[in-house]
Amino acid sequence: MSTLTLSHVSYRYGAKLALDDVSFSLEKGRFCAFLGPNGAGKSTLFSLLTRLLVTREGSISVAGHDLARAPRAALAKIGVVFQQQTLDLDMTVMQNLRYFAALQGLSGKAAQRNIDAALDRLQMRERSGEKARSLNGGHRRRMEIARALIHAPEVLMLDEATVGLDTASRQAITSHVHDLADSGLLVFWATHLVDEIRAGDDVVVLNKGRVLAHDTAASLAGDGALIDAFIRMTTTQQEPA
Amino acid sequence: MAYLVALRAIVLREALRFVSQRSRLLAAWVRPLVWLVVFAAGFRAALGLSIIPPYQTYITYEVYIVPGLCGMIQLFNGMQSSLSLVYDQEMGSMRLLLTSPLPRWWLLFCKLLAGVAVSLLQVYVFLAIAAGFGIALPPSGYVFAFPVLILTGLMLGALGLLISSTIKQLENFAGVMNFVIFPMFFMSSALYPLWKMAESSPLLRDICAVNPFTHAVELLRFAMYGQLNITALIWVALAFVCFMAGSLFGYDPARGMRRKGPRA
Structure with a gap:
């Protein structure tokens, strides 16, 4: 199919x-x-x-x-990455990922497990507390891709x-x-x-x-x-x- | 469960944004306090108030305008929320919200509730500061006002949501100030009772009487003194239903996220 x-x-x-x-x-x-x-x-x-x-x-x-x-x-x-940037620049990397996970109905350990996997994929676990604004364009985009995969589409x-x-x-x-x-x-x-x-x-x-x-x-x-x-x-x- | 998870996240995000925007935080409290402390002091001598329900005795002008200023906080907050929605649409984060698998009506309602939660915080901080100036409500009034503030907040937030669904660019938002906020606030019973308005213009009084904001203020005024104004309650509930229905129509994907032509 x-x-x-x-x-x-x-x-x-x-x-x-x-x-x-x-x-x-x-x-x-x-x-x-x-x-x-x-x-x-x-x-x-x-x-x-x-x-x-x-x-x-x-x-x-x-x-x-x-x-x-x-x-x-x-x-x-479906996981989506739009042409326009959709990160909240005033939130941290972790907050952005948690917010998206919640919009997909994910919470608690399941959400955290997927977020950790996403951060590992990006090699950005140590930057999870930084504001999204501090990331360069490439990293922001990679983060949006990782975020789009949190709910395993x-x-x-x-x-x-x-x-x-x-x-x-x-x-x-x-x-x-x-x-x-x-x-x-x-x-x-x-x-x-x-x-x-x-x-x-x-x-x-x-x-x-x-x-x-x-x-x-x-x-x-x-x-x-x-x-x-x-x-x-x-x-x-x-x-x- | 997924619904509540999304609600919590959207409310937290809105609260976080509010707290991090210090100028907005400050303006939310300074604006009504200026009216209460400066404007009311000047008007006190010029405007005589008779005993009108729900008050059972003569009151000072400062006491009279407290419910109106609470309404003003919610009105500005509702418009601020709609401004942030227009910003979200321009920045793209609204797309992220609307592509969530949760129903669109729920996501918009979450946005609305998030705005109401922020407005409740603002109103109660304002009431605490007002009490510090000696303008206090009966203790039970703070409790009775709570459910009413939720309803009035929903109504004014839904109005903001409706406006945001029709505005295409952030630049157009200045018009909202001139054509929505100011007329709604000044043509209401927030600053002067309707009988006082009728003395100068019966027509103006009639316009004020159909203004949903007037009824929001009166519903709040009565609740603060332990009374329920049924007429105002019906008006506010009806206005909320109409504004919410309009918002859902405005954000209906069958009409497009917003009315627009092809981008590519």
């Missing part, structure tokens, strides 16, 4: 069609890059997947739970998670997230940066609200570079009717 399934999802802002009949399925243990130029509809789809917006046409299923019919069960299986969704970071931090984070996929998590990585994608990764290409392709990066690239294939696909697409 697929971990994440979208079936004929469309979404409109008034008269403007932002997503047009989007369908694809993703398996656990895979890193799926969700690739599209600015304005492709990535953020709209991301909002639908995290239920900040509600699907009006089509359906979304997460780990077997329909997002519209069983939103609590579906959302409990099956899907980790990241929306342009490396925006604004230096090259070293970007590489460290993409490598870390690939490791998470190798450990059995489904990683859904929305980006417009092709260099963050590895040959064996799945790629869903979105443009003007439509899925143009869904295959591995190597297959999409063919004999050339993925960036060339991506540009070719997104510049030759016709306007939606």
Whole structure:
């Protein structure tokens, strides 16, 4: 059974069609890059997947739970890292993690065990008493990723998670997230940066609200570079009717 | 259990934020004290008060405005909470809250209760300071006021929540001060009784009479003297239900987190 399934999802802002009949399925243990130029509809789809917006046409299923019919069960299986930073900078690292754990309904020993695991993964246990404000951009992002995993989700969704970071931090984070996929998590990585994608990764290409392709990066690239294939696909697409 | 865990975390976070924002902490107490000590002293001579319920004797103006100032604390706190919600929306932390698996209505209600908890703290500290100035309530009044302060806090907090669901940018919040807080406060019975208002303008008096804040103040005034003002209770409860329903509609994911167009 697929971990994440979208079936004929469309979404409109008034008269403007932002997503047009989007369908694809993703398996656990895979890193799926969700690739599209600015304005492709990535953020709209991301909002639908995290239920900040509600699907009006089509359906979304997460780990077997329909997002519209069983939103609590579906959302409990999702860990989210937004493009915008969502840490409370005036709270300590530990307070931020505890706050998020509580929002997931975790408390007491179970929460503390997961938080300790998250801090160990980040190698930040000794900095748990520091304010989030004191962390650099890369560490803040890594902390948001660790926080998104506290409730042991099956899907980790990241929306342009490396925006604004230096090259070293970007590489460290993409490598870390690939490791998470190798450990059995489904990683859904929305980006417009092709260099963050590895040959064996799945790629869903979105443009003007439509899925143009869904295959591995190597297959999409063919004999050339993925960036060339991506540009070719997104510049030759016709306007939606 | 998960519901209570989330409630506790949201209330603690709000309290932590309040305590760490020292200027907000100070303003919350200095503002009503300035009104009580400076404004009331000037008005005392100019404004004569007859015996009006719930008071059974002549009272000083300082005594009259204490319930209104408690209401003012909650009104400002409600708006401050909504300001922090707009900030949270701009900063993204509201997204984190709304993607929790708990129902959205509960998360928003937790936010509301967190604001009420902070306002209760402010009100009781203010009442203690007022007592230090010799403006004290009957001892039972402090107890009877407690459930009423929760209800009035919920009503004013729900108003703030409703406003936050309609404001798109932090910059627009200054308008709230001019078009919500000041009219609500000045067109109410917080500073002068409605019969006094009717002497100068019956129309203004009628407007004040339908202002939910007037009823919040009167409900509190009566409770502080061990009485229940049923009419005010109904008004406040109805206003709370309406504001909360509006807030839930405003934050309904079927409408989008806020009304907006595509970002990408």
